Amino acid sequence: MSQPASFINLEKTIGVLFKDKNMLVRALTHRSSVRQSRSIGHNERLEFLGDAVLELVSTEYLFQFTDKSEGELTSWRSALVKGEHLATVANEIQLGSYIFMSRGEEASGGREKPSTLANAVEALIGALFLDQGYDKAKDFCDQFILNHLQKLLAEGKHQDFKSVFQEKSQELLGITPHYEVISEEGPDHDKEFTCAVFLQDERVAEGKGNSKQRAEQAAAKQGIQVKKWN
Template identity: 45%
Template sequence: MPRSRPRDVPASLEERLAQLDALQQALGVRFRDRGVLEVALRHDSFAHERGAGTEHYERLEFLGDAVLNLVVSDYLFRQYPERSEGELAKERARLVSEAALAHLGRRLRLGSYLLLGRGEERGGGRERPGLLADAVEAVLGAVYVDAGYGVAHALATRWVGELLQSLPARAEDFKSHLQERLQGTGRQPRYRIVEAVGPDHARSFRVRVEVDGDVVGEGRGRSKKEAEQAAAAEALRWLDAVERRRARRS
């Protein structure tokens, strides 16, 4: 009896090309080399099953993460000239968080286009937020490689606009989020002021947050509280990255 295919895995080259065409339409981008997009959708579990030399999306994810952070930083800098560095850092952390990127991944139906190994497929990888977030960054990296920064910038800017409309508008308490996530591991964040400059009426603070003696985030703000929130936001991104790497290895 033939083994059934996992959900959404194409049965033929023609079906796969149709999937890639549908994704390009959703992105609003036409790839000159669809092979780059194919790599962006190939999880390392799939590549490992195929054997040595099979490319997967981690390098493109690395590149896409850098492009996304630059585009979001540039967008916020120009859009909100009245906001401080700490406020901009908090908003950037919200827009590039795992939850935000997974939201984009679900809207693009990226899970249905991914190529996964059998274990990842059985474990529900297509719906896993961390995996969807990784795939969003990998796809953006693929756009950058294939079409250049201008096209990648336009796509990421459109995503930022969508997220600003769809995500909750309230400011998040990043310190509380970090505290809650670390509590389960028995660790505690430690905040340390490393710089305080300027006159009393216009002070600027720089704060670092440490976990087990390692610096995992740094932020600036017009008050200690604002700088601590910015540092905690950066630490949450570090924690997201650690947990995503751990999940890929499991």
């Protein structure tokens, strides 16, 4: 098992001292760390909880924008909770260096893997919620995740590329695109999908992601560039 850095600096960075240190350890234990998983448990259940907490915190935050439609707020929330953004947050607080994982996982670049980093952020939020309560979990989200909203909007991260590609293809070509999974790689808990977007029989572009939805979005984004519809 590969040992992570001391948690002291992480607690200083996020401004929280955990009452139950095992809760923090569990949040930062990757499934591949078999010995640690057996004694403490891995972080997938905390990831599940943290995902729900982040969804609520983000929704509560965005509700203040009273001049925006439900559709706009939904796309903004999607940008905030997207794995790509959470992986960036993880890098900002150097979360990868604290994760327990197998030596094999580390050797394959596990500490830099976006899906692993994003999952660890969600698990950390779940651990904060259980150990410190909703307000502390919310404070973390406010300070490290929600504060990036304007930057995400400026970079167009809130855009639904599948919707844009479909609107353009129907408007200009009278064709509704469809998507197919080309390949799946990796173990069940850490798969990478490759999806292709088609216009009838034309294979326009491909995209990768740690879920089918993200791979389809990546394919649509690439398809927009291929067709010069941006």
